[in-house]
């Protein structure tokens with residue numbers, strides 16, 4: 212996309228008709244995985260699979276929006292962990308998802324391509340709307356959540372996450388956000404928080420909505436004021452939002468992180484109870500591959516020291532295999548372990564006696580339904596929850612950005628500039644922003660500090 216086009220759509224004078232009449236290019240630049248390379252890492256250990264080798268920046272044909280769809284000029288996007296999974300073809304290549312989706316027919320057939328445009332977040336400007344779209348118009352400044360559902364089956368009508376055709380856009384569908392243009396369903400769109408820059412607005416859609424459902428919603432842990440909430444990875448993607456929800460909702464977060472720097476960020480957010488798991492060197496698994504209950508107890512004692520002797524009401528789980536046994540152990544009698552992921556392995560082991568004898572519950576949670584995503588975005592718009600953007604990469608370095616998250620060399624969220632020429636643009640409510648500047652910048656890594664990747 213040339214700069215003149217971007218300046219034209221960003222211009223405050225440009226009305227919907229002006230933008231709708233701008234000719235669109237036939238091709239756009241996108242971060243893609245290639246179907247012909249989907250087995251390139253076969254036999255390579257997961258930790259050694261390098262996203263800089265599998266992610267390519269290339270030109271792909273611009274899709275036309277079908278009924279209920281919208282083309283968005285993507286000003287900025289973000290790296291989610293699902294981009295890591297996609298780029299290392301783990302647990303299976305995402306082309307399998309695209310083929311499956313395409314087999315459902317109709318417009319879905321377009322998603323099976325020799326390339327997969329990945330990315331499940333965006334902040335941008337509406338370019339074109341497909342037939343039947345009424346809420347959004349060209350020129351609207353938007354963010355997108357990543358819930359793609361068909362809603363043709365009643366199973367999803369009460370909670371859209373229960374739709375049998377539920378997919379994550381840019382992971383299980385094509386034409387995702389790490390590109391100059393994205394194709395979304397109209398009901399994925401939400402208003403862009405006006406006080407944020409493009410890159411700040413782009414990082415929250417997926418993790419903020421997920422943390423909201425997992426912790427706050429009645430579909431998740433239904434957190435209450437005064438709850439003790441143990442949060443793994445409390446200064447990283449999901450956890451940085453969970454920590455904010457706990458604090459904003461009157462709960463007591465017990466933040467677990469892996470460095471003094473991340474511990475400091477949690478304290479700056481307002482958390483008093485912080486555990487640096489690296490400094491404590493917890494070893495929940497022994498060398499022989501069995502769990503080590505003595506370490507669960509050491510961890511539990513530490514938690515009690517920080518809570519004044521109380522156990523935790525809710526464990527916010529996502530590391531999975533490495534931590535799940537400890538998570539089940541430390542939850543209080545009647546407490547809840549709510550899980551949305553298994554970063555370190557999906558075959559969990561825990562001592563079931565601690566679950567049934569102490570009547571604990573394990574709840575599975577996945578992304579968020581339309582309403583939950585909208586509520587989570589509303590809280591950003593109202594300045595109650597803030598983006599945890601730490602560092603922004605240009606689209607050309609999407610592989611490096613993804614590798615940083617894969618290697619856990621990041622904090623908070625990692626942003627990607629797509630059409631936005633520089634960081635710091637896109638703010639429409641500077642006075643409101645000024646009131647929240649400190650919280651918005653809390654995770655920021657000084658931009659000229661060395662790249663953590665190399």
Ligand code: NAP
Nearest residue numbers: 292421444447448449468469529530533551552554577578
């Ligand atoms: P992230 O930014 O990489 O944060 C994950 C954090 O977990 C890490 O930074 C690390 O924090 C902590 N962690 C990693 N390994 C650990 C271990 N062995 N023990 C204890 N803590 C460990 O990723 P994210 O965006 O938060 O996503 C986390 C997981 O959730 C991913 O698997 C992702 O795919 C999944 N997810 C699922 C959904 C869903 O809808 N189901 C949505 C979003 C994300 P410290 O090093 O500071 O401890």
